[in-house]
Amino acid sequence: MTTKVGINGFGRIGRQVLKAIRDMYSQDLEVVAFNDIGDMKTMAHLLKYDSTYGRFNGTVEVADDSLVIDGKKVKV
Incomplete structure (x- = not known):
């Protein structure tokens, strides 16, 4: 059983x-x-492409x- 968490x-x-x-x-x-x-397009972009940690190796839409x-789905 997984514990559901939210990130503030x-x-x-x-x-x-x-x-x-x-x-x-x-x-x-x-x-x-x-x-x-922030707006969701910007959040998706920042998750996909990080100048310090590199690209996210999953999919983001x-x-x-x-x-x-x-x-x-992760609710914003």
Whole structure:
């Protein structure tokens, strides 16, 4: 059984937390939501392309009120 979590803020740290959960803790934790004041296209772009950590190795798409990350909807 996974624990559902939300991330408060999707800046550099929030994006790295999402990546860490996805890469190392996906069997225990599931990100279901995050909040941020930015627009979703910008958030998707910043997740895909990071000047320090490199490109995100998954898929990121913008949906109505959420981002679809590796086929899973994450509400914004």
